[in-house]
Amino acid sequence: xxxxxxxxxxxxxxxxxxxxxxxxxxxxxxxxxxxxxxxxxxxxxxxxxxxxxxxxxxxxxxxxxxxxxxxxxxxxxxxxxxxxxxxxxxxxxxxxxxxxxxxxxxxxxxxxxxxxxxxxxxxxxxxxxxxxxxxxxxxxxxxxxxxxxxxxxxxxxxxxxxxxxxxxxxxxxxxxxxxxxxxxxxxxxxxxxxxxxxxxxxxxxxxxxxxxxxxxxxxxxxxxxxxxxxxxxxxxxxxxxxxxxxxxxxxxxxxxxxxxxxxxxxxxxxxxxxxxxxxxxxxxxxxxxxxxxxxxxxxxxxxxxxxxxxxxxxxxxxxxxxxxxxxxxxxxxxxxxx
Ligand code: DAH
Numbered sequence: 001x002x003x004x005x006x007x008x009x010x011x012x013x014x015x016x017x018x019x020x021x022x023x024x025x026x027x028x029x030x031x032x033x034x035x036x037x038x039x040x041x042x043x044x045x046x047x048x049x050x051x052x053x054x055x056x057x058x059x060x061x062x063x064x065x066x067x068x069x070x071x072x073x074x075x076x077x078x079x080x081x082x083x084x085x086x087x088x089x090x091x092x093x094x095x096x097x098x099x100x101x102x103x104x105x106x107x108x109x110x111x112x113x114x115x116x117x118x119x120x121x122x123x124x125x126x127x128x129x130x131x132x133x134x135x136x137x138x139x140x141x142x143x144x145x146x147x148x149x150x151x152x153x154x155x156x157x158x159x160x161x162x163x164x165x166x167x168x169x170x171x172x173x174x175x176x177x178x179x180x181x182x183x184x185x186x187x188x189x190x191x192x193x194x195x196x197x198x199x200x201x202x203x204x205x206x207x208x209x210x211x212x213x214x215x216x217x218x219x220x221x222x223x224x225x226x227x228x229x230x231x232x233x234x235x236x237x238x239x240x241x242x243x244x245x246x247x248x249x250x251x252x253x254x255x256x257x258x259x260x261x262x263x264x265x266x267x268x269x270x271x272x273x274x275x276x277x278x279x280x281x282x283x284x285x286x287x288x289x290x291x292x293x294x295x296x297x298x299x300x301x302x303x304x305x306x307x308x309x310x311x312x313x314x315x316x317x318x319x320x321x322x323x324x325x326x327x328x329x330x331x332x333x334x335x336x337x338x
Contacts, residue, residue, distance in 0.1 A: 003058060003062060006036070006040075006062065007065070010037070010066055010069070011069070013029070014026060014070070014073055017073060018080075019077060019080070019081065020081060023073065023074060027070065031066065037066050040063075041056075041059050044056060104333070104334070104336055104337040105336070106325075106333060107317055107319075107333070108309055108310065110336065111312050111313045112189055112208070115187075115189075115208050115229070115233070115307065115309070115312075116189070116208075117232075118229050118233065119225075120187075122185075123185055124187045124210070125185065125187070126186070126188075127172055127175070127176050127186045127187070127188050128188065128189065129166070129171055129188060130166070131165060131166055131190065131191055131193075132165060132166070133163070133166040134163055134164070135164065137166075137174050137175065138156075138166050138167060138168075138170075139151060141174045141292040142171065142173070142174065142248065142249040143288045144248045144249070145248075148248065155195035155196055156195070157193050157195055165193035166190075167192055167194050168207055168209075169192060169207040169208065169306060170209055170249060170306060172186070172188030173209060173211045173249070173289070173304060174289075176211060177211075177213065177290070177294075177295055178293055182213040182214055182215075182295060182302075183213065183214040183215075184211060184212065184214070185212050187208055187209065188208070188209035188210075189206065189207070189209075191204055192204070192205060192206065192207050199320065199323075200322055202322045202323065202326060205308065205309070205322070206308075206309040206310060207306050207307060208307040209304070209307075210304060210305045210307070211302060211304050212225075212304075213285065213290070213295060213300055213301070213302035214302075215300060216301065217301045218303075219254070222242075222254070222282055222283070222303040222305065223240060223242060226240055226280070226282070226305065227240050230258045230279065233312065234315075234316065237261070237264065238258050239258065239259040240257065241256070241257045241258075241259070241276060242255070243256075243257060245281060248286065249283075249286050249289050250282065250285060250286055250304055251283065251284060251286040251287070252283055252284060253281065253282070254281070255280075256278070256280045256281070256282060256305070257278050258276070258277050259275060259277075260275050260276060260277055261277075270315075270318075277315060279307070279311065279312065279315070280305055280308065281305065281306050283303070283305075284301060284303055285301065285303065290302060310322050
């Protein structure tokens with residue numbers, strides 16, 4: 001092959017190269033140590049002496065020419081590969097999307113959040129106490145003395161002689177007063193446990209305790225706060241009514257009713273014809289409880305309340321069995337999508 005033929009076949013071959021793999025094969029064939037262009041210099045030994053210089057020059061020219069063409073081709077192949085990759089990775093934004101169903105909050109979580117929102121707006125802080133309590137915090141310092149009949153009202157899960165699963169969130173009151181001086185304004189949400197199970201009771205349920213301790217706290221403050229609370233949770237038209245009741249840790253104690261938000265007070269199945277629905281218990285903190293926590297009852301007074309969150313959820317959403325709130329049946333829970 002003379003030089004022109006070599007150039008022609010080199011060019012024709014390079015023309016056919018389409019991708020990096022073919023380019024590598026081409027390089028091996030022509031430009032590697034054993035390739036035909038590199039091999040040209042070896043032929044110099046057969047060239048007459050006086051032509052050696054010209055021959056060498058020619059081989060160098062062809063080498064440079066071949067390398068330049070190769071480099072240009074390499075750029076072209078890389079560009080084409082990049083373009084192909086862009087094409088491949090293009091996202092068609094007009095394609096229909098895969099719909100993923102969004103979840104929703106559990107009704108109890110929503111109720112808890114709503115209650116916290118209302119009271120946080122009045123300046124309450126949140127405190128969470130332990131679920132395993134001792135007799136002192138759960139009963140004695142709340143003025144529920146040993147052998148007091150009200151201990152029977154709460155069917156306690158005892159763990160040892162002294163330890164138990166808390167039967168209410170009221171021990172949170174003691175823990176907060178132990179750790180902080182008045183003024184106090186806290187909510188204590190949490191799970192509580194009682195050996196009790198039917199349509200409106202479950203061995204585990206949730207309460208939200210409220211405690212305010214300051215100078216000159218009265219029942220009026222309690223009613224005002226609870227009024228705001230039920231209006232925010234049920235409706236603006238709902239009214240509250242306090243009925244005398246008994247709890248060892250409050251004196252006086254009250255049961256709080258709301259006017260029936262279903263019938264407006266006329267009487268229906270929800271309010272059992274009375275026009276009123278009981279929603280929570282509360283009262284003025286018993287001086288004995290303040291003193292059990294070293295709070296001077298001559299200087300300070302307090303109000304407290306305990307809200308059963310399942311009861312509120314059942315009333316608000318018309319749920320007839322408390323168990324539904326714990327079964328986690330997705331079909332049931334889906335109904336509470338906001
Ligand atoms: N701890 C009571 C219960 O579980 C509820 C309660 C009533 C809490 C009156 C209070 C209160 O803070 O003042 O039945």
